[in-house]
Amino acid sequence: MGRVILTLGLSVVMVLSLVAVALASESGVFSDLSREHQYSSSTPSGSGWRSAPEDPQTVYVSIIAPNVRLKGAIESALDNVTRSHGLKPVYVSEPIADYNLKGRVVIVYLPVDFWRDGLLRSEYGVSGVLYYSYPGDAKTFAELMLSRNVPEETSETIKELARELSSLSVRRLREERVLNQSVSVAYWWNLRAVVGKLRKGDPYGMIAREIAAQLNEFLGGP
Known part of the structure; x- marks a missing residue:
């Protein structure tokens, strides 16, 4: 009987050890919630309609x-992606609305982050949105952020922000009679990089590359 118990005990220890090694060796990027909205329309030219942006090869x-x-x-990852599409990225710290319709616009807004350091692995995560406007509609983002009254971001407020960015931008571009109305928005809740203790990895770089991959998809769209 004692020998059976000992054998079972050793088996349990081996299984737990294998699980621990697997967790400690894990590395990847995951998300609890993610989605994208894309809208693209080119209105027939006519009286009163204008083309935007002024410089399509520049991305603010x-x-x-x-x-x-x-x-x-993120800046490094986006730099690689935008330049691979033959575009010139310009990083701005002043109000983005100052560059409205002057060049394409990319905004990465990540208001939430967290860090978890466990025995077998570490996690770093963020939540937020990626906004891309071909005609360079920076005004919609600026005005929407000023009008928001959100004490604490949740998955629902991030989802609503992404939806409003997409719909309000398209509405504004139509009202201002801008020909190209291409707008893309992606959002994530708990976009996190997991790095096991037996693996080497940069969680910041992993998240940045995930965001850049999404922008690359937007830039390659219609």
Whole structure:
């Protein structure tokens, strides 16, 4: 009987050890909630309609991130993606509305982040939106952020922000009779990088590359 119990005990220890090694070796990017909205329409030219942006080869980029390391990683990742499409990224810290319709606009807004350091693995995560406007509609984002009254971001408020950005931008572009109305928005709740203790990895870079991959998809769209 004692030998059976000992064998079972050793088996349990081996299984737990294998599970621990698997967790400690894990590395990847995951999200509890993510989605994208894309709208593209080119209105027939006619009296009163205008083309935007003024310089389609320039991309004005605004990154609103919770820490310097993440912001730097995102800037580097977006730089690679935009340049691969033959575009010139310009990173701005002043109000993005100053660049309205002057060039394409990319805004990364990440108001929430967290860090969990466990025994076997560490996690760093963010929540927020990626906004891309081909005609360079920066005004919609600026006005929407000023009008928001959100004491604490939740998955629902982030989802609603993404929906409003998409719908309000299209409405504004139509009202101002802008020909190209291409707008894309993606959002994430708990977009997190998981790095096991047995693996080497930069969670900031992992998240940045995930966001850049989404922008790459937007830039390659119609």
